[in-house]
Amino acid sequence: xxEEGHPDVDRAxxxxxxxxxxxxxxxxxDEHLASCPGCAAEADRMRRTAALLAAVTETAPPPSLRAxxxxxxxxxxxxxxxxxxxxxLADAYARQVARMDDLLASLTTDDWRAPVAKxxxxxxxxxxxxxxxxxxAGDLGLVARAHDPGPRxxxxxxxxxxxxxxxxxxxxxxxxxxxxxxxxxxxxxxxRTGLVQRTxxxxxxxxxxxxxxxxxxxxxxxxxxxxIVEMAxxxxxxxxxxxxxxxxxxxxxxxxxxxxxxxxxxxxxxxxAGAGPGAERPDVTVTADAEEFCxxxxxxxxxxxxxxxxxxxxxxxxxxLHAAATLGCD
Amino acid sequence: MVPVDSPGPAVxxxxxxxxxxxxxxxxxxxxxxxxxxxxxYGLARRVTADAEAAGxxxQEVFVGLWERPLSFxxxxxxxxxxxxxxxxxxxxxxxxxxxxxxxxxxxLEREGNGHPTVEEVVVEGELAQGVRRGLHxxxxxxxxxxxxxxxxxxxxxxxxxxxxIPEGTAKSRIxxxxxxxASDLExxxxxx
Numbered sequence: 001x002x003e004e005g006h007p008d009v010d011r012a013x014x015x016x017x018x019x020x021x022x023x024x025x026x027x028x029x030d031e032h033l034a035s036c037p038g039c040a041a042e043a044d045r046m047r048r049t050a051a052l053l054a055a056v057t058e059t060a061p062p063p064s065l066r067a068x069x070x071x072x073x074x075x076x077x078x079x080x081x082x083x084x085x086x087x088x089l090a091d092a093y094a095r096q097v098a099r100m101d102d103l104l105a106s107l108t109t110d111d112w113r114a115p116v117a118k119x120x121x122x123x124x125x126x127x128x129x130x131x132x133x134x135x136x137a138g139d140l141g142l143v144a145r146a147h148d149p150g151p152r153x154x155x156x157x158x159x160x161x162x163x164x165x166x167x168x169x170x171x172x173x174x175x176x177x178x179x180x181x182x183x184x185x186x187x188x189x190x191x192r193t194g195l196v197q198r199t200x201x202x203x204x205x206x207x208x209x210x211x212x213x214x215x216x217x218x219x220x221x222x223x224x225x226x227x228i229v230e231m232a233x234x235x236x237x238x239x240x241x242x243x244x245x246x247x248x249x250x251x252x253x254x255x256x257x258x259x260x261x262x263x264x265x266x267x268x269x270x271x272x273a274g275a276g277p278g279a280e281r282p283d284v285t286v287t288a289d290a291e292e293f294c295x296x297x298x299x300x301x302x303x304x305x306x307x308x309x310x311x312x313x314x315x316x317x318x319x320x321l322h323a324a325a326t327l328g329c330d
Numbered sequence: 331m332v333p334v335d336s337p338g339p340a341v342x343x344x345x346x347x348x349x350x351x352x353x354x355x356x357x358x359x360x361x362x363x364x365x366x367x368x369x370x371y372g373l374a375r376r377v378t379a380d381a382e383a384a385g386x387x388x389q390e391v392f393v394g395l396w397e398r399p400l401s402f403x404x405x406x407x408x409x410x411x412x413x414x415x416x417x418x419x420x421x422x423x424x425x426x427x428x429x430x431x432x433x434x435x436x437x438l439e440r441e442g443n444g445h446p447t448v449e450e451v452v453v454e455g456e457l458a459q460g461v462r463r464g465l466h467x468x469x470x471x472x473x474x475x476x477x478x479x480x481x482x483x484x485x486x487x488x489x490x491x492x493x494x495i496p497e498g499t500a501k502s503r504i505x506x507x508x509x510x511x512a513s514d515l516e517x518x519x520x521x522x
Contacts, residue, residue, distance in 0.1 A: 014505035015486045019422045020479040022487060048407050049512040051414035052520070053480050055458040056465070059372030061388060062381075066363060069389045070356070073396040079356035192400075249426065281427075 009039055017046035023248035027241070027270045089173070089195055090166050092224045096202040097159045099218060103206055104152040107213065112151075116212035117205075123151050129205050130155040132180040136194050137162050139177035159202075166195060196231040199224060204298040204328075225260025225290045232297045232327050237270040239326050245319040246270070252320050253282040260290035268316060284312030286320060296321065299328035344402075344409040351399035359396050366410065367392075370417040377421035377483045378428075387420045418480070425483035460520040464511045472507035479504055 009032045015021050016029045033040045104126065112123050119125040130151070137143065137158055142165035146157035166172050176188040179197055203224070207217045219225075233254065240246045246269035254264045265282060288296075288308035295301045303321035310317040350358035370391050375384035391413060395402065402412045454462075465473055478489045490500040 011501060011505070012486075014508040015479065015501050017508065018476075018479045018504060019419055020484065020486045020489070020504065022485050044406055045512070046508060047415055048411050049508055049515070050418070050480065051407075051411040052457070052461050052511075052515060053465075053476065054369055054373040054414040054418065055461045056454075057372040057376040057481070058368040058454075058458065059375055061367050061371035061385065065371070065385050065388060066360075066367070068385075069363060069367075069392045070360060072389055073359055073393045074356070076393055077397050078354070080354045249430070 009033075009036075010042070013039065013043055014046055017043065017050045023269060023271065027246075027248075030270060088223070089192065089199075089227070090163060092220075092227055093159075093195055093199045093202070094163055096199050096206070096220065096224070097156070097163065100159075100202050100206045101152070101156055103209060104155075107209075111209075111213045114212045117208040122209050122212060125205055125208060126151045126155050129201060130158055132178075132201060133158045133162065133198060135178040135180070136191070136198060137165070139188065140165060140172050140175060140191055142166075142172075159198075162195070162198065166191070193231055196227045200228045200231070200294070200298070204295075204300065207300075219259070219291050222259030222261070222290070225294055226262060228294045228297070229256060229260060229262065229264070229290060232294075232324065233264045233266060235327055236266050236320065236323055237268070239323040240268055240319060241270050243319075243323050243326055245323055247316060247319065250313075250316060251282040252316055253285040254293075254320070255285055255287040256290035256293055257287065258289045258291060260294075262290070266320065268319065282312070284310060284314070284316040284320075286310055286317045293324070297324050297327045299325050301325070340408055340410075341404055344404045347409065348399050348402055348404060351396060359392065362395070362409070363392055366413050369410065370413055373414060373417045374421040374424075376481055377418065378424050380424075383421070383424050383428075387417055387424060390420055391417050422483040457520055460515055460518045461511075463518075464514040467514060468507055468510055472503055472510065475500060475503040476507045476511075 009029055012021055012025060012029060016026060019026075021029065029043075033043050107122065113121050116122050116125050119128060133155065134144075140162070142161045144154075144157040144161035146154040148154070148157075173190065173192040173195065175191050177191040177194040179187045179189045179194055180201060181187045199220075203220050210217055220228075237246070248269040250268040252266045252268060254266055256262055256264075268283075286308055287310075288306070292301060292307060296303065296306050303318070303325045306321055308317070308321070347358050347362055351362075367388060371384055371388045374387035374391075375381060378384055378387070394416065395413070402409060406412075465476070468476070474493065475486075475489055478484045478492060479486060484492065486500045486504060487497055489504075490497040493500070495503075
């Protein structure tokens, strides 16, 4: 168990459960917990004990706070709109798959040979997309059998298998499945996140192909952009660390405009899962177009020349944009 | 006041509330607020010692749950635990941001451990009484580190400096304190 296997982490786990570790140490422990079920179970137990300590501080809040909280909630997410469950998500993927399929169906033999983005040909790009789709589908047990052996047929059969699978069984979306990440690492996340990434990658590559064959880009609707931003933002703290740009204790506000608009607070370094600092006074606010931000995340825009407005610490803004540009899957 | 349910019904209630939040049911958020606002606000108020900050933390915690209900996973612990953990995290973040701007107040021995100093104290249930008994049963040095680390939001390094003890000692006292408390509460049937 943790006691013998991971003495360093084990010694600090109680302090970690009380949020009493310095940020760098807390981040190291978080990282360890993500890959060690034994320590993670122990950590959950300690968290539960720590939370009991809150029982003796219960105090009625001022009565006016209730209305303030409920109206702030209403502004941030409309009541009556279901979320998270599969229809919206599966629908977003279905629409990007349909657009890609129409595009591929319209390509000439020469178009298939055109060099595109980081690939020698459109054909290679579609093979690459299919490999990432297949890794995701494989983790969910959604294996496809293509009737048409060409690259379009193979890719489309795989995408259809994913769509049928997640529509038939929404619990699949809670299962871990491969995320496409650069390099040889294998990263798994709930399939819900993976499906947003499949949607994102399918759109990005469709636009790569459109650019390669001289057609205009087709941006997705605002709801799809928002799904993509909501997927990317929680990955930013780790990306900041991976690029040597982590700034523990600092917070950026990301304000995106246009279709998919919204505001997000980004801790500038990894912290305990699901609990970023709710900074009321972020160190910097970065304002940009939501669609363009998604293209930056796809590494289709350069952070140095990315159109944005900064209020506050410009160096933090640069760090944020550079980290965002590393989240792309190819 | 929240009764300490047997795990079964509490888990079922938490799962139902989560599903209603995901479906966009605003009433569910209001119900959760009414159940847990004293927990969240009281903890934030205690840690930050600042009514305005406590209000901000409370808002962030409940609005965050409304925006991302699926980030609460009933399999890992109760909604109560999740909310208390998040409220504590946010309150501690506030304390650390503040302490960058001004020196932390010197450590003063506070009147009786665990007693809220504000007027509107919520009527205590079985859980609070049990936790209070558990805190009182701890040896002074162990109670002291919980007071500083949990209720004041200090890191174990700051706890060590404040008490003039080595960091390793601060860390191990925190660990012993939490372990003692866990076993005491478990004996009373109050673990969640």
